[in-house]
Amino acid sequence: MEDDVRIPIAADTDLIPARAEGRALAERLGFTRTDATLIATAISEIARNIVVHVGQGEIVLRALDDGRRCGVLVVASDEGPGIRDVDAAVQQGYADSASLGLGVPGARRLMDEFELESSPEAGTTVKMVKWRVRDDLEMLRERRRRNDVAG
Amino acid sequence: MSVAILRQGDVLIASIRADLSDGQLLALRDDLAERTGADRIRGVVLDVGALDVIDSFVARSLRSIVEALRLRGTETVIVGIRPDVAIAMVQFRLNLEALRAVLDLDEAVALLDQLTDREDADGG
Amino acid sequence: METENREAEAPAPEASPPGPDLDGPLLHQLVEYLRQERSALREEWARRIMDAQLLRAMTAQEIFSEVTAVYDNYVTALETGSVETLQAYARELSERIIPRGVETHEVLGIVLLLRDVLARSLFAHYQSDLRVWDRILDAYEPAANRIAVTVGVSFVEERERVIREQQDAIRELSTPVLQVRERLLILPIIGVLDPARARQLTEQLLGAIQHHRARVVVIDITGVATVDVTVANHLVQTVEASRLMGASAIITGLSSKIAQTLVDLGVDLGMMRTVGDLQGGLEEAERLLGHRTPPRNRPTQAE
Numbered sequence: 001m002e003d004d005v006r007i008p009i010a011a012d013t014d015l016i017p018a019r020a021e022g023r024a025l026a027e028r029l030g031f032t033r034t035d036a037t038l039i040a041t042a043i044s045e046i047a048r049n050i051v052v053h054v055g056q057g058e059i060v061l062r063a064l065d066d067g068r069r070c071g072v073l074v075v076a077s078d079e080g081p082g083i084r085d086v087d088a089a090v091q092q093g094y095a096d097s098a099s100l101g102l103g104v105p106g107a108r109r110l111m112d113e114f115e116l117e118s119s120p121e122a123g124t125t126v127k128m129v130k131w132r133v134r135d136d137l138e139m140l141r142e143r144r145r146r147n148d149v150a151g
Numbered sequence: 152m153s154v155a156i157l158r159q160g161d162v163l164i165a166s167i168r169a170d171l172s173d174g175q176l177l178a179l180r181d182d183l184a185e186r187t188g189a190d191r192i193r194g195v196v197l198d199v200g201a202l203d204v205i206d207s208f209v210a211r212s213l214r215s216i217v218e219a220l221r222l223r224g225t226e227t228v229i230v231g232i233r234p235d236v237a238i239a240m241v242q243f244r245l246n247l248e249a250l251r252a253v254l255d256l257d258e259a260v261a262l263l264d265q266l267t268d269r270e271d272a273d274g275g
Numbered sequence: 276m277e278t279e280n281r282e283a284e285a286p287a288p289e290a291s292p293p294g295p296d297l298d299g300p301l302l303h304q305l306v307e308y309l310r311q312e313r314s315a316l317r318e319e320w321a322r323r324i325m326d327a328q329l330l331r332a333m334t335a336q337e338i339f340s341e342v343t344a345v346y347d348n349y350v351t352a353l354e355t356g357s358v359e360t361l362q363a364y365a366r367e368l369s370e371r372i373i374p375r376g377v378e379t380h381e382v383l384g385i386v387l388l389l390r391d392v393l394a395r396s397l398f399a400h401y402q403s404d405l406r407v408w409d410r411i412l413d414a415y416e417p418a419a420n421r422i423a424v425t426v427g428v429s430f431v432e433e434r435e436r437v438i439r440e441q442q443d444a445i446r447e448l449s450t451p452v453l454q455v456r457e458r459l460l461i462l463p464i465i466g467v468l469d470p471a472r473a474r475q476l477t478e479q480l481l482g483a484i485q486h487h488r489a490r491v492v493v494i495d496i497t498g499v500a501t502v503d504v505t506v507a508n509h510l511v512q513t514v515e516a517s518r519l520m521g522a523s524a525i526i527t528g529l530s531s532k533i534a535q536t537l538v539d540l541g542v543d544l545g546m547m548r549t550v551g552d553l554q555g556g557l558e559e560a561e562r563l564l565g566h567r568t569p570p571r572n573r574p575t576q577a578e
Contacts, residue, residue, distance in 0.1 A: 012173050019204050034478055037204065037235040041243065044206040106207055106243040137435055137442075144428075230521075234481035237519040238474075241512045253521035254488055 005061040009050045009076075018047045018059050022074065025061050029070050031132050039072055039130050042107040046076040046126050049104070054080030054123070064129065068139070071112075071131040079123035083116075154179045156186065161193040162263060164256070169201050176212040180219050187225040194263035195220055196256060200231025210245045217249055226266045228252070228259040305397070305411060306354045312396060317346050320385075320392045329384045332375045341368065342385075345426075349389060353418050358425045365429035373430075373437055382430045383423070390419040450476050452483040458490040459560055460522075461553075465498035473509035477516060484522045491560040492517055495553050497528030507542045514547050523563055524548070527556030 005025065007018045019040040026036035043059060050057035057078030064071040104126075108114040113129040134142065154175065157164045163186060165179060183195055197213065199205065205213075217227045229252040232240070240247065253259050309316070321342045324330055330338050344364065352361040369382075397415065401408040450472070453461045462480055480492060494510065496502065514524040525548045538544055550556040 013170070016170055023203070032478070034235040034238050034474070037233075037239045038242065040204045041206050041239045044204050048206065048208055106245070109242055109244060110239065137439060141432075141435065232519045234478060234485060234516075234520065237481060237516040238477060238512075240519060241515045247515070247519065250519075252519045254485065258488075258490075258521055 002063050007047075007059045007061075009047050009057045009059055009078075010055070012048070012051050014051070015044050015047050019044050021061055022072070025063060026072050026130075029063055029072065029132065030138075031072070031130070035130060035132065038110040039074070042110040042128060042130075043074055043076075045107040046074070046104070046128070050076060050078045050080075054078040057123075064131075069131045069133050071129050074111075074128045075125065077123065077125040082118040082120045082122075082124055154182070156182065158190075159260075161191060162196060162260060163187065163190075163192050163194075164196045164198060166198040166200070167202060169203065173208065173212075176209070177215075180212070180216045183216060184219045184223060187220055187223050192225055193267050194259075195225055195227045196259045196263075197227060197229045198231045198256075199229060200233070202231075202236065203233070205232070205236050205240055205245075207243070207245060210240065210247070214246070214249050226251075226263060228262050230255055230259050301407075301410060302354065302414070305415070306350060308397070308400060309350050309353070309393060313346065313350075316392055316396055317342055320346070320389050323388050323392065324385050327384060327388065329381045329388075330372075330377060332377055333372070341372075342389075344368075345385075345389065349393075349422060352422050352425075353415075356418070358421065361422060362425055362429055365426045366433055369430045369433035373434060379427070379431060379434065383427050386423045386426045390423060393419070446475065447479060450479060452480055454483070454487050454489070455557075458488065458564055460484065460487060460489045460492045461495065461557075462492060463495045463498065463553075467500050468506045468509065470505070470509070473506070473513075477509070477513045480513060481516060481520055484517060484520045489522050491523050491525065491563050493525045493527055493553070493556045493560050495527045495556065497553065499528075502529065502533050502537070504537065504540050504542055507537045507544070511543065511547060525550055525556045525559050525563075527551070527553045 005021050007014065007021055009015075009018065022043040023036045023040045026039045027033075031039070047057075047059055057076065057080075060075040060077075062073040062075070064073050104116065107126075107128065111128040111130050113127075113131075115127040116124070118124040154165055154167065154171065163183065165183060167176075167179070171179075186192065187195065195216075197216065199213075202209065213229060220227050229250055232252055251262065253262055317339075321335075321339050324338060324342070325335065330341075333341070345368070348361045348364045352358050372382075394412075394415065397411060398408065401411055450462070450464070453463075455461055460480070460483055462476070464476065468476075480494075483489065484492065494513070496506075496510070499506065510526060514526070517524045527550050529549045530551070534544060534549055548559065550559050
């Protein structure tokens with residue numbers, strides 16, 4: 001569909017373009033403003049993790065399409081030392097407890113799919129997706145657009 | 152001072168911009184704490200209307216400002232949380248108990264009146 | 276001009292933008308001819324529209340003024356090869372005629388009629404030289420068809436936009452937020468509360484709080500079909516989000532039995548004010564709104 005959007009993350013100022021691109025992609029795909037904010041917030045949270053704990057990484061945004069649904073895929077990766085206790089990181093009570101400060105559980109609650117892989121060798125990669133279901137009217141239009149492009 | 156802090160009567164108003172760095176947020180907290188002590192300030196209004204995202208760090212910073220000011224006997228009210236941001240903050244399950252929030256400046260001043268009157272009454 | 280240049284994709288010699296289908300000089304000739312014959316062809320087209328009983332919703336005068344604009348845009352589209360201006364015009368025209376009840380088949384019908392009127396006229400003019408007519412037809416047909424499709428699609432898309440707007444309006448009407456007095460909103464919820472509807476409801480409520488500067492909202496769930504953990508969690512979130520917008524929320528119509536069940540199931544109703552019925556909820560709302568301070572210092576708010 002479209003190309004991936006890559007945002008390098010090296011300082012807290014990079015959070016601004018990361019959020020803005022996330023919001024822009026969501027809006028382009030027809031997400032509501034609220035959902036676009038949820039996506040931007042999740043991106044902010046995960047990107048901030050990178051800045052605070054590793055110092056450098058990357059956010060990649062991709063538009064997804066599986067016919068009935070369209071979605072935003074966010075992949076955040078860094079090559080840091082990894083999260084030692086992944087289960088604990090993912091399980092917390094409040095999103096912003098001081099103890100781990102990772103904000104991962106919060107981001108998870110904002111998105112529909114969430115995957116975290118971490119190891120000392122490969123660093124940490126977070127993949128999260130938010131979906132939007134297309135209604136009948138939109139399905140019709142999508143089909144027509146695809147036919148136009150093909151024909 | 153990177154954030155403009157305005158004074159309206161005995162209330163300070165600080166508008167938080169979207170591009171504030173983490174360091175600047177912390178500096179704001181210290182600036183406000185200093186000024187409330189020195190200038191006989193009754194209350195502080197934090198305007199977050201420019202923020203289209205409030206993540207856990209920003210929420211923590213807001214809490215930190217509220218607590219620092221409370222230690223100095225000053226109440227803080229937050230204004231300008233947008234509907235979509237409010238939904239995100241709640242779905243996020245941020246710890247929001249300590250935060251008092253209202254729609255706009257007028258409401259904020261009215262609330263501060265109420266809070267400080269009550270304090271005066273208690274102090275009696 | 277007589278050479279075979281048809282196999283080239285973009286035969287336009289000087290023009291750099293996506294070239295028209297016709298070769299330069301012949302195109303120019305054709306467009307000139309169509310402009311020359313403008314009055315006659317326009318009239319004929321208008322006549323054929325009325326004969327075919329299309330655009331019945333419009334007066335003869337209106338039809339004539341629209342056909343003039345369409346004709347001119349049509350010829351320009353032929354000339355430039357670009358349908359953008361035509362597209363914009365078609366959308367704007369659709370916006371105007373859809374509320375008048377004009378239907379898709381009518382719009383397609385009139386565009387195809389124009390295509391035919393022009394084709395016949397071109398034939399009458401060029402039939403003496405069949406080779407030239409051949410080239411003209413080869414180039415005119417695809418261009419005319421593309422124009423027909425463009426106008427048709429613009430119309431349909433505009434119709435869909437209207438339908439979508441109507442759907443949104445209906446959805447909002449089905450969850451009305453009522454302002455009963457200054458600073459007080461009531462949101463009666465009836466029916467099934469699924470996640471999508473709950474979210475839409477919350478967005479609507481928060482928007483209303485902002486718009487009316489409400490300080491108290493009463494959410495009545497008497498009419499909600501099933502109050503389970505999911506519904507309860509949505510309500511809790513709505514209440515908390517309302518608080519961030521400066522409004523206190525009171526839930527009414529939640530029986531104490533169900534409330535207890537929810538608490539047992541782990542739902543944290545702590546922040547939620549619940550009152551048995553709507554009447555009680557409104558009284559509580561009045562209390563929150565008007566009578567905050569003890570009566571001795573201040574006169575109570577007379578409403």
